[in-house]
Amino acid sequence: MRTQASFTSAGVRCAGYLYLPADSGPVPCVVLCHGFSGTMDRLFDYAERFAAAGFAALVFDYRSFGESDGEPRQLPDVDGQLVDIRAAVAFARGHERVDPGRVLLWGNSLGGAHAITVAASDPRIGAVVAQIPFNGFPKKVEGRSTGDTLRVLGAMLWDALRGRLGLRPYYIPMVGRPGEVAVTTTAEADQHIQTLTGGHGTSWRNSVAPRGLLQMMRYRPAEAAARLACPLLVCVAAEDRETPLETTRALADRAPRGELRVYPGTHFTFYTDPGFRERVVADQIDFFRRTSATV
Numbered sequence: 001m002r003t004q005a006s007f008t009s010a011g012v013r014c015a016g017y018l019y020l021p022a023d024s025g026p027v028p029c030v031v032l033c034h035g036f037s038g039t040m041d042r043l044f045d046y047a048e049r050f051a052a053a054g055f056a057a058l059v060f061d062y063r064s065f066g067e068s069d070g071e072p073r074q075l076p077d078v079d080g081q082l083v084d085i086r087a088a089v090a091f092a093r094g095h096e097r098v099d100p101g102r103v104l105l106w107g108n109s110l111g112g113a114h115a116i117t118v119a120a121s122d123p124r125i126g127a128v129v130a131q132i133p134f135n136g137f138p139k140k141v142e143g144r145s146t147g148d149t150l151r152v153l154g155a156m157l158w159d160a161l162r163g164r165l166g167l168r169p170y171y172i173p174m175v176g177r178p179g180e181v182a183v184t185t186t187a188e189a190d191q192h193i194q195t196l197t198g199g200h201g202t203s204w205r206n207s208v209a210p211r212g213l214l215q216m217m218r219y220r221p222a223e224a225a226a227r228l229a230c231p232l233l234v235c236v237a238a239e240d241r242e243t244p245l246e247t248t249r250a251l252a253d254r255a256p257r258g259e260l261r262v263y264p265g266t267h268f269t270f271y272t273d274p275g276f277r278e279r280v281v282a283d284q285i286d287f288f289r290r291t292s293a294t295v
Contacts, residue, residue, distance in 0.1 A: 009087035015067035016060025019051035028102035028292040029056035029092045035109030037174040037208040039066035053285045058092050066203040076212030085118045102126050102292050110134045113221035120224035127231045127291035129284045135247045151181045160211040169209035195272045231257040233287045242267040
């Protein structure tokens with residue numbers, strides 16, 4: 001069963017959906033956190049799988065994305081997104097079908113870093129899954145030249161200046177082809193964009209205000225991982241260029257109860273290969289079952 005959900009986060013209305021299993025009693029709830037420019041509709045299949053396995057699952061859009069309020073649109077705000085996740089956790093804990101002592105966090109890409117950060121300051125979180133999580137930018141991105149990097153940095157600074165002046169954001173694509181000014185570039189860009197925009201209706205837009213990347217330069221989720229009291233599962237791709245294995249494994253290594261699962265593929269395999277995703281989700285369900293049973 002899926003019902004619409006709405007909650008207020010620091011004065012901003014966030015929209016979402018709560019998936020409920022057939023079980024009638026209070027159940028563990030997985031709060032799912034999307035990535036840098038994502039929208040909750042890309043997580044519906046995950047929520048359905050968790051609900052089929054007996055968990056409640058809450059998906060929602062961060063402020064200024066998808067169905068949630070907030071202006072300007074398509075503006076990633078790390079601090080605001082952390083506030084939104086805490087509000088989502090509070091909403092889940094207050095629902096009559098949810099066991100408030102067994103709320104779990106799941107995050108993808110930047111959402112994985114957020115899930116770790118929020119759980120580090122909330123000892124009531126039962127467990128965290130971080131899928132291809134952000135843990136700082138790599139020093140060198142394969143396939144991106146110094147000139148490409150400088151052009152993206154210029155876009156970030158120009159957008160930040162426009163923000164200070166109260167002007168409309170300077171938007172760039174989230175996903176682009178190699179050589180384009182975009183947050184991430186890949187030869188698989190067309191396939192990735194088609195996957196994100198195809199199928200069921202989506203509110204995802206291949207457009208983002210790049211000033212949010214400046215906040216990410218100062219973001220240190222590994223420091224939060226070291227303070228985690230709950231179990232952490234980090235799921236990564238062996239050939240990931242966007243959130244490389246050498247940086248993401250540090251999250252599992254620093255967490256006192258961290259586990260690492262490495263899968264063959266790239267960052268985009270998690271989005272474009274349904275069979276691959278089924279295998280990963282099965283591992284995540286097993287992890288949540290083990291950890292939620294002991295909370």
